[in-house]
Amino acid sequence: MAKRSLFGDSQDDNSAGEIRPLSELAPGDQADCFALLSEKQRAETRDGKPYYRCQFRDLNRRVSSMIWNDSSWFEVCEEQWQPGDYFRIRCRYQENRYGPQIDIMQIRPVNDEDREHGFEPGDFLPQSRFDTAGMYDELCSIVRDNINDEPLRQLVLTILDDNREQVCEFPAASRNHHAYRSGFLEHVLSVTKTALYLADKYREYYATLDPPLSKDLTIAGAVLHDIGKMQELSAQPHGADYTASGRLIGHILLGRDIVRDYARDVEGLDPEVQLRLEHIIVSHQNLPEWGSPIAPHTPEALLVHYADDIDAKFQMMAFALGESMTDDAEFTSRNNPLRRSIFRGRGETASAE
Known part of the structure; x- marks a missing residue:
């Protein structure tokens, strides 16, 4: 035939x-x-x-x-x-x-x-394997249940609500990690859940810390650390492209500006709380070569940085291991954002309990 x-x-x-x-x-x-x-x-x-x-x-x-x-x-x-x-x-x-x-x-x-x-x-069009509406509702629930500072909670929820379509649809990046539809929301939710765990853990470990570690700020910073990507990226069928402001300014400063714009309309927001939140955003990538103008200088910023970093890098490794391979190679190729071959192990060993 x-x-x-x-x-x-x-x-x-x-x-x-x-x-x-x-x-x-x-x-x-x-x-x-x-x-x-x-x-x-x-x-x-x-x-x-x-x-x-x-x-x-x-x-x-x-x-x-x-x-x-x-x-x-x-x-x-x-x-x-x-x-x-x-x-x-x-x-x-x-x-x-x-x-x-x-x-x-x-x-x-x-x-x-x-x-x-x-x-x-x-x-x-690749997309997150998780339900978008469910992820968004879970993220908002974490904010409502864990941020006790009412003006700060209002700020975070208003930003999410006003940008809901982009938050739910955008990839997290043009490449490297979570670079697919709803990848931004998947990444932010994962970072926020990790940050919540770390905040609870270290508040208990260092109960006498002065000033005490702020769970409110840790959650707010985790949710908003990448919010500038709503202006940095433009979603396209083949992935995400950078906008002019994304190339010339970058999501870190764009995110700080978004928070400042919304903060003007939030009555009762403490200026120092806003300052600390802005610091989390501008320091979350830690190093100048990664895009941050300053390293984390507060406990909350440090936790958000590491929650963000591990989530991005683990997704890169998981994606590399998940790529379809047609043989039983022990290592993946180096053609991944981590630029390293990931060890799979021998087939019979890797699958053994």
Whole structure:
């Protein structure tokens, strides 16, 4: 029985023209796939020749493809391909120490007729595995149940309510961690729950601390530490892009400004409480090279920093371990935000109880 390929030619059952999900290909497989261009970076070889490093993906796999300057695709890649565009690709799939790769044989933008072959844009949008409405309600409940300072509680809940759509839909980043729909909310809720645990633990450990560790401020800072990303990022089908203010100012200062703007309308908010909250936001990344102009100088800021850092890094490691691998390799590739190979262990050992 013959199959119709994506490019209009008739193919036998075992030929390269078979339509298959990109994420189901094994090394050496050749097939026709739908893919979203998620990233395009221009670079140069050692002898100065330009090329593009492109990232294509479906919902469950991200692959790289090098478009060299002598490739038949170079000119159209340079002039027409944009991140967020969908393509039909005939390719050969490979894996190496740099991660999943494809060699492109044919490629063109998708069109309306491709829906007859199973193309659906919504199938390419990764999202949190958790229920969005449930996460939002849980976050608000934590605020209501744990922030006793009424003006501070009002400030946090008002910011969440006024920005609910973005809070619920935005990714947490353009890449690296929680870079998918509702990733921002998933990350913030996780950071807040960790910060709540740490605040309770260290309030008990250091009961005579003077001034006492503020659980109110720790929770408020955890909830709002990344709120500037509502202005730093712009959600797109292929992920998140940076806005002009995101590139020129950054989410740390944008977040501090958001808190200041809302604080003006909150009657009775203590100026020192506001100052301490602003400090948590501007110091939560700890180091200048990570984006913070100042390191944590209060107990609350220190807890929020580490709650944020562990949540982001653990998600990076979990994502790397969760990537589909077609062999029993002991280590993942280094193609992850941590830039290290993660040890999986031998199959029989790793699965043993």
